Amino acid sequence: MTDDPVTTRLLRRALPTIIMLASLLIVVTLASALYLGRSILVPIALAILLSFVLLPAVRGLRGLRVPRAPAVLIVVLLTFGLLGAIGSLIAREAGQLAADLPRYSMTLREKMTALRAATGQENGLSATFSGLFDMADDIGKALQPAATTAPESAEIGTLQRPMQVEVQPARTSVLTTLSSVAGDILHPLATTGLILLFTVFILLQREDLRNRAIRLAGSSDLRRTTAAIDDATARLSRFFLAQLALNVAFGVVIGVGLWLIGLPSPILFGVIAGLLRFVPYIGAAIGAVLPLGVAVAIDPGWSMVIAVAVLFVVVEPIAGHVLEPLLYGHSTGLSPIAVIMAATIWTFLWGPIGLVLATPLTVCLVVLGRHVERLWFLDVLLGDGPALDPPETFYQRMLAGDPAEAIEQGRQFLKERALITYYDEVVLAGLRLAEADLARGTLDRSRQMKLGESFRTVVDRLGQPRRSWTRSSVGAEAAATLALVGPDPKAAMVVLKPDDLGPNWRGTAPVLCVSSRGVFDETATLMLSQILARHGIGARARPSKGLTEADVRDQGIAMVCFSYLDPISLSQIRLTIRQTRRAIPGVKILVGFWRERDPASLDRLRRATSADLLVTSLSDALQAALDLAQAAPASAKAPSGRRVLKAAE
Incomplete structure (x- = not known):
């Protein structure tokens, strides 16, 4: 660091800008690494999330005394076999649906013709559907096999068919064809293999990975770090497993419902609905668009469209507002804006798979932010808890x-x-x-x-x-x-009747609440007088000034409450209390120190100020006033003599 004061001052002024630029550089570098390394990072992310889901099954087999390696292999192979079977079924259903698109487009054209006739003009909606019809025709023609032509005769009637000339591209080499086909086939196979490999090793080396995470998070407090990581792992595992089970059940219900309605390819639409439901807020709505479009295409009327819409409108609220709170709470622990931002960012970085992984990945980041001190900002930025107390x-x-x-x-x-x-x-x-x-x-x-x-x-x-x-x-x-906050104090639910009050407490305002000279003490005094009045004890507030006999004559004051947010010197408080006792003989003095003083020092302060009562909260002040205000005979009565103040009154 230079000793030049001018240079030092300039560096201090430039430090916030340097920090901001460095942070921006880190964010850009991290985003670039995620984007460029998606071929490796996506399989790793999928493997980590899949390991959270498969961990309970592995533990179950381990409980049956199956060795770790066979248990992991059995669970992983069964899972990938099931996923492969579902994938082949989806491919078959999607191919059948695409082949039927041209046939469905005829119904769409008839509906649009009727719509144009009803409206008398081609609006933007009909023009949009016309483009969709043309696209469906193109897809159907591309998927249909080429038609075979019959041998042509040299003449048809008296006319001779013109000679057809067909231009064929040059034949490609075998290596070029193999490389093109291999690229389309090997890439998904390589990705699947990486996911399989990473999942197996994560499940096999779980304890070693945990120890390394503890070392990175901080090994100075092993008990706290271990408890935090175990808690985070258990929470994430339960959350992902519950979310997977709920979304699979959602997809099954949607698929069965569409099959009962009569929509073609219900398995395809059920799987799509279950996958898109991993995207919160908008996933279920997006999953309903495709089956609604197909229902519009294949049904000459509108009954099927209405049935599909009712199915999604009924099932989604049940899953979102009834089952989700029962399984894993009312929310994912993420703020709504964080969910939308995460879906946008992860989709930009990793494509469609990023849209599905957005919420689980962001949940992982929030859990890390809650348990790792260095990453606390993640919980503030992405969590649904209030940023301020x-x-x-x-x-x-x-x-x-x-x-x-x-x-x-x-x-x-x-x-x-x-x-x-x-x-x-x-x-x-x-x-x-x-x-x-x-x-x-x-x-x-x-x-x-x-x-x-x-x-x-x-x-x-x-x-x-x-x-x-x-x-x-x-x-x-x-x-x-x-x-x-904790439970409400018992005094908060009690309202005294006039008969419950002692003789000195039955006036219009038997309690005088006096604020100190502090700027904000008047508010505390106002709250105290308001609370006392709500509970059956008349009170009035006034600013601080010396009390004289003329000020309190014929007022029937039984207690004076002094309010201090920032207490002045104890000698000044003692002087004020002495003047009050001379002005109102026999009055009870309550002093409120609202700065949360140590309870152990309250008795010493009470003796130093010569006050009858010294409190640090409005609840304590109310309880003290209720105890003093009740007449001796009334205090011996059963609690039925009091009226209970309801919280929702």
Whole structure:
């Protein structure tokens, strides 16, 4: 590194650009390697995925005390034999369908003639179908055997047939013919052989490959690395096996249904539907296009077309929304945009086989990202989990000046959980993030005011009655929050009746919630007063200023709650509490320190501040208020004297 300060400053400024260019170069190099090496990489990828599927069968034979090598060979040979039989059956069905295309085109032309007569013009759709008819005629003529001509007579009537001249190409050599034929035959055979070879060796050397993967991932913590790789292997094996079983069953059901409908080549269409279903979101729709087109061609009416459409419309939702969640969860763990991008990229790199392999390969990358620290970015880019934690998402919406989205996410959450839980786990955490930015000096005065207004808007709107809310499924961000937090506290479900309150707590607002001088403390105070009021304890919020006897005369205040996101000095807090006790003799003092202090130090802080109660969450504050507010006789009553607050109220 040079000692020249100017050069050093220029290098620091250029460092982000250099990193970006280097990353771009790495991506381009990797994509080029995948594209140019597809002849080798595709068989390896297929072999790895196939090994995940065949591993349970090998383990089953090993459980029957079959040696490893014979067990692997038996499973692999049976699998490839079955695939070969299915391939030959598909080739025969495809050849028969192609030979029948010219005959089907006549029905299509008749339907298009009727359509033109009905519309009175040749629209774009009919022109498109006309091109398809011509293509079907060409394919059929190419597949039909050449017609033999009868010997021609020298004369037909009084006319003599003209002499026909046929130009034949020069005869190619035997070596040229053999090389052309061998190229078409040997390439798929070589690919199949590579897949077979790699699958056998992956299954035979599974433990050795696992150890090498542990070494690459990091051998400093063998327990953690081994557990991560074993978990990833088990999850991928279960996922691929379940996906294969479901898609095979889908193809079988579609094939049987098409056979019952009377569509020709149902086996071909069933196999295509099962293969294309490996492509999420659009695979099933693409698999329905070809049988629908054939149904349009061979049926003079529209009953067969309707039957085929109904078959796909009924079977696909059952497979996608009923069986998939039962077998391997509601999703593949990939975000929808990642699935579409992966399908596009892998298809560009590896062709049609890349379209089928896109989802399994991307799932492998996401699993690696979740278990290998160095590859964490893969989970962020491709996974379906939220990129930000719920408090971070909430705070980001506040920074963006978009409280409406945060309100909607909160409402979705409140359909399943209590408001106090959302305030504690999301809103208070967002306030802490804002307070941390404020302490770092990254928020100017205008931004502080806008943030405070956004926070108060969210709290005001979420505290309104829910009668106008519509019932719907929990959103993605709300679902993430539901998974983050624990069960609702018991106090969140209790609402006190007036008869349950002690004499000093039956006024209009027996609790006074006072915010400190912090910018965001007003929001915390507003949440506390709102929560107390929802649970039967009247409360009001006010900004921080010295309490005098005139301020509280005839108010019937039983408890004062001080709210601190960023506590000032303990001496100042003690002074404020003394002034409050002089202004309101006998009042209970609760201090809320919302910065998640160590629970072990709470008792020391309570003694240092001389407060009656010291809490770190709204749930604790609510529980303390409920305990103090209940009259002694009422507290001895059965719990039936309380009203339960429903989460979906």
